[in-house]
Amino acid sequence: MNENLNNPSFNVQKLQEALFVSKIKCYRAFKEVLQQSPSDVIIKLRLQKAEYLLKNHTLNISEISMECGFNDPKYFSRLFKKNFECSPKEYRARIMKV
Structure with a gap:
């Protein structure tokens, strides 16, 4: 999964094809093991990668969103804010102060 995080077309269907399981079996396995x-899980991993890039690289927000597999920087920012309770720009500013 980590190898495909920057690929915007990577989704659950591609994951289940890579794992050679049905959609239902894939869903059940993830729910059982990871709740x-x-x-x-794909979105969480992409956002974790974005968090790392915000901390450790000088890429701008649009470049980070593309690097994490999001075609739309606005959508990326909304998801980031929902999960981290601040925008990517605010997050980077907080990290730089520390």
Whole structure:
């Protein structure tokens, strides 16, 4: 999964094809083990990668969103804010102060 995080077309269907399992089996396995849907896990991993890039690289927000597999920087910013309770720009500013 980590190898495909920067690929915007990587989704649950591609994941289940790579794992050679049905959609239902994939969903059940993720829910049983991680208590999250496969799509939620993919988004979480992408946002964790974005967090790392915000901390350790000088890429701008649009470049980071593309690097993490999001085609739309606005959508990326909304998801980031929902998960981290601040925008990517605010997050980077907080990190730089520390």
